[in-house]
Amino acid sequence: MTRQDKIRNISVIAHVDHGKTTLTDSLLARAGVISMDQAGDKCAMDTRKDEQLKGITIKSTAISLYYEVDPAIVRPLKQSADAEGGDNDSYIVNLIDSPGHVDFSSEVTAALRVTDGAMVVVDSISGVCVQTETVLRQALAERIKPVLMVNKLDRCIFELQLDHEELYTKLRSTIDNVNVILSTYSDGDEAMGDTTLDPSKGNVAFGSGLQRWGFNLRTFARFYASKFKTDEEKFMRRLWGDHFYNQQLKKWNTTGGEGYVRGFNKFVLEPLYKILQILHAQDKKEVFEYTEKIGVRLSLEEKELEGKALTKTVMMKWLPVGDAMLEMILVHLPSPVQAQRYRTDLLYEGPKDDLAAIGMKECNPEGPLMVYISKMVPTTDKGRFLAFGRVFSGTVTSGLKVRIMGPQYEPGKTTDLFIRNLQRAVILMGGSIAHISTIPAGNVVALSGIDKFLVKSGTITTYEHAHNMKVMKFSVSPVVRVAVDVVKPADLPKLVEGLQRLAKSDPMVQCTFDSGEHIVAGAGELHLEICLKDLEEEHACVPIKKSEPVVSYKETVSAKSDQQCLAKSGNKHFRIWTTAEPLPDDFTNDIEMGKVTPAQDAKERARYMADNYDFDAHEARKIWKSKIRLSQDSKWATQEGVLCEENMRGVRFNLEDIKVHPDPAHRKGAQVIPATRRSLFAAVLTAQPRIVEPVYLVDVQVPQTAMGGVFNVLSRRRGLIFEETQSTGMPMFNIKAYMPVNESFGFVEELRGQTGGQAFPQCVFDHWQLLPGNPLDVSSRAGSVVTEIRQRKGLSATVPSLENYLDKL
Template sequence: MVNEEKLRAAMGQSRNIRNMAVIAHVDHGKTTLTDALLARAGVISLEQAGVKRATDTRKDEQEKGITIKSTAVSMLFERAAPTSSLNPGEENPEGVGEGVTRPAGSGAGVAYVVNLIDSPGHVDFSSEVTAALRIADGAMVVVDCVEGVCVQTETVLRQALAERIKPVLMVNKMDRAVFETQLAPEEMYQSLARTIENVNVILSTYGGEDGVMGDIMLDPTKGNVAFGSGLHGWGFNLGQFARMYAARFKVKAEKLQRRLWGNHFYSPTEGKWRDTPAEGYERGFNKFVIEPLVKMLRACKDTDTETVLKLASNVNVTLTSEERALTGKSLMRCVMKKWLPAAEGMLDVIIEHLPSPDVAQMYRTELLYEGPMDDPVAIAMRKCDPTGPLMVYVSKMVPAADKGRFLAVGRVFSGTASSGTKVRIMGPDYKPDSAIKTDLFIKPIQGTKILVGATTYSAGDMPCGNIVGLGGIDKYLLKTGTITTYEHAHNMKVLKFSVSPVVRVAVDVINPAHLPKLVEGLKRLSKADPMVQCKTENGQHLVMGAGELHLEVCLQDLEEDHAGVPLKKSEPVVTYQETVVDKSDRVCLAKSSNKLCRLHMTAEPLPAGLADAIEKGLIKSTMDVKERSRILVDEYGFELADTKKIWCFGPNGSGPNILVDMTKGVSYIQDIRDAVVAGFQWVTGEGALTENTVRGVRFNIVDALVHRDASHRGGGQVIPMTRRAMLAAMLTAQPRVLEPVYLVEVMCPKQAVGAAINLLSRKRGEIIEQNPQEGTPMTTVKAYMPVNESFGFNGELRGDTGGQAFPQFHFDHWQVLAGDTADLTSRACAVVTEIRKRKGLVEKVPALENYLDKL
């Protein structure tokens, strides 16, 4: 059972806290591995570990066998002070790992708190991973030793490095390498080395050159890599094996550990080591780790009780009479859990190689906090000071025990969060410098909770460096926000997701009397999921998600929990965007309704890659103008004069379109700037073709006539004029429709590759690479495929390949839909007509004359 008082007391020692997320590709075993740590902390029983999947708290997670929501668990571990070597075992000429003893037990010693977040691996739920990483400092990356590094492994690692999260590695499912692929020791070593190297390639590519996190490269000899099998509850790191053998070889464990990986070969007859292979010499890892492991696993699997007992006594494992009667897998799980418990192998890696909050906040604060680095909040965050001003970042909401209410899950970065304290609750739209304070509430915290999976425990207060659940905040924050007691505090940075909500479904109630419940349910749904967007368009209630599975889960939650009434749902529809592909063929003029102001505008596409850079936050409206100008001139070929007169980005002030003032010597132009910007935000939110969002367009104000009398140039005159000028500019610049494109990765055996490629081709897929995976019978096919073609793809792929292929979708980019929107026979024109019909607009795109004025 969880001892709440002990756990809360230990949470005050920030040096001994580790905040970590478990991240991986789907089905690589994150949740089963988490079970081992939960069992070691006493949250679940040892027998349930690996089977219960305790952090899958939802019914559909247990049924589907995948994690859908990230779950936070605070655990207390008491560990003995580390010992450099252990007592020698008995001599054993032919047995497992000669002279091996079991790792030291965990006598009471130092108390460590591990705040762990088990996150989903499926790409549709990667927004949950983003939310989890924000409040963690380290990540345990889990990789299946047979499948190796997959597309989602790379995505989540990239997200982690962008948030300055330090990684450690767990190579899981080692039992598959022994029993399924039946690799020889040297092949197994090469396969493991390849996996670690592939992860290191990603770390060196995206890890940045600043080196603020220290050395992040993974190497088993450093002790930041563990191996094991979560399902069977065993695991180890090289440090454990080095300590086992240290006394027998009469060398220091640290020295031996370096020889248990890489090119170090040992000869049992000569008792010598060398760095190159030779006859009679065997690689240290194979001889001292793989051989004893395989010997033990095979003996247990074959129920060779005599050998098992002999090997068990060599490694100081005692079996009771009931345990001796076990057979096959049950015997194997029992012996291996006693000899190499997975939790010990992982805890060494987590506690020794992941940073504590004091260390991590030193280098993460500048990345997370938007205010100046010398204000009291930033200083307290850097020091992780429990007596400083309170600073909490809420990264997600989880449904609370009271129906319809939510707990705000966040991380205390400085100060101490206490029940009853009056705090400033700042939403993402709060601007500290603005005279009008929007998105700000001053309210008390109603309760602080320690989160242990599906259970919560009340705590009077929570010091910084910990993950906390806060009550009463859900009324004032939608999804994320900042909570502070310092009056002049700035916000923490808003989460950036690696996926976007490109699939939408319209929902409606069957019984009109239930409409208020649906509206309330949609509000709760958008709170409960970091990614989902709910909006009303032309009287339709739309739910927008990252993919088919994400939408399916959201709609099920809406129907069963949030709204609680039966619903009708439309077929999923893809979100398209608008752009232009050429420069306007003329300067477009629009006059104000009183004919006293004029605006001359053109539109043109942004240079390649600029829209992506704006979306990723590499180029922002809030940047220093000189720095932004340098990037735009050097990398995107802008004129220097134009970069200094960028009025804004849009839509929402941060979207991938820009408005440039290219006028010279126009009187009063600055007086209408706000109104023109408002018109620009309107147009970029609702384009000329389908009233969808615009992407990748630069609008230029070429000339203007502004009336000297302020009463004749108000917003009511200027905003509609700006809109008409911009829509005309778009229509004269070859407008096109953009469709979202997935990167699809299909894993299948070599014989099923042909069927997979045929299906991808039928779905307008563009094959980009085909890689046979070394050491396995699998091949990976990567292709770009329009999101519109992805519906039902999984079922068709299973049918065509006899269930042997596994697809993984990841939103990759937007591409121009082939064909002119004015050509009635083109696909693009059909899409435009269909969207306009669905939105209840006139079917034909309004003609240019509707927007263009003559002098």
């Protein structure tokens, strides 16, 4: 742990059901954590009962693995300019297995923040799916370097029965699709260097997690280089792409022709197909002859095995998937020393040359302590949590006096700041923990005793002038909400305490008290189902009742106010005139993605707004400049809008004029805040107010025969289909559509009913769109939504008229 060049912090990321946890088993078995016989079947990283029952990962799970490796495996690393000295060929891989279901994307974000590399798993049959793209986009946003594992190759060979060239074409298409995503989202970010995936470089592996075999091209290049007495690197380059070999002439060319066979097909697929077909035919005599030829030694007990057990054993001995993945991870993913050089600028909010930033860039164990906590992990001690994160600088020791800074902390202030001694540090080992007295920079860590001071995430430091590390940006939004209540009124205190624990336990879930109701908001139906189950069984431990799920809407405006809206304070000494108008959609998205923030330099932000969105540069420099607490006063209005007390989105308020009494006694908050709020509400009502609703991107994989059922269900649910593509070499189609979140409840069940269970849908939050109709007209769709929300919140049935907010001169 003290040798940072020997550490790899990695996440395993993929679409749901592409085989992450199954493959991770082989890495655990390679490190001796589980037996080789259990790999692929045990799913050891699924530590929760519901994960084992549903067969999907729900929470990201961390484990630290120690490996001693063959020096030949890491030889390319020692030859590279970046590698550090030392003959010790032992490594630590801090691995986080993350969920693939879109509802748990926030767990992926929390995992990526504390790692430097990602092993992306893609199912060779399904190829790149919607969540593959989502997790890759998240990884690149955090400057995480990817390697690729193409899984389930056995199904291409036996189920689809592809020949050599068809399989090569399918694999090349999958890798090309991943590279298109990488080039799209890493555009302009040169800090990481080249992220292109290329099997001939060794950063792509192929295999079958379930059958425990796998390889990268170096596996075969190493074998043939010694056999043919040729250069390993040169031979490896010929095993991918347009390199063709003529067995008779013993010659290579790049154009093919009669007698020439593609290098990948000849030297990789030919022996692979042959042994799999022999094992499939179960001709033991031929199996043992071939295993001798390829150098696989079987014990007497292993020779007695039959069927799948024999196949797994032979293939695992010949091409162990754990070795193929481990080589890729060690050689092609960066150590903390390399990664923190280019990740620090992205992660640290403070000056790039202060002690904290320098300590992080150098990954210096002697520097000031800088730890980022990305999530809270429940412990066996009821109601307590371990704060899981990464040591970017300094060394964590028990009893160390630290500054615990929450997301609201601002340098020089005491808000969201606590100064405490660390109780103890541990490292997570799947479902258990290991006690370590000191944990230096470059490692992941779990801290006990600080869960009282942080809700979900934060920064821990010993440096008095340290700034926060950037808050994580999630790819999903908590747009589905339910109201929860207790069955017995006496259990209410337990529910409140349980909700506080639930908020800690999940990076995304939001627990609020709104209009007399306790609200739990999640990313989708499954996310909410898991959260509510945890609330009832783990956190509150009392029976609860819940409402039907409802959707979060937002309020906006669609035109510029047709008048200036005046509001006066109760004592008439404070007067404010405002107007409202819509912000450009792309600009609103930039704010949500953190490209435009209040913390930015005002001139830099104004230039960006003027160049990209035609803002008047003089006006743009005035944003967030008001020092009369107006931004704080307007917060109340923007968090609870005039239509139905939902958040506002994409609204620009113009402060046209203001009159303030010179005596501070006459301009206190009690006078300023209500007047400001009324003026802003009036401005919205004069700017053609509208409601915006959240929209899912729906990706459905379905055979051609069942496509009609998909179209029927989507059309009934206001779905807009915008793309239909056929999977390469398969009768499966990918249908992409936009569907309002409000229409998504029961969608999966109805779709499976209409298609006989043949359709596989995935819904991910994509964007906000205007709900048709005028919300002030109760007969329109928007009007009925506003009425329904107001009734649910116990407000008057109709939106108060403009006269209620406007004052006369």
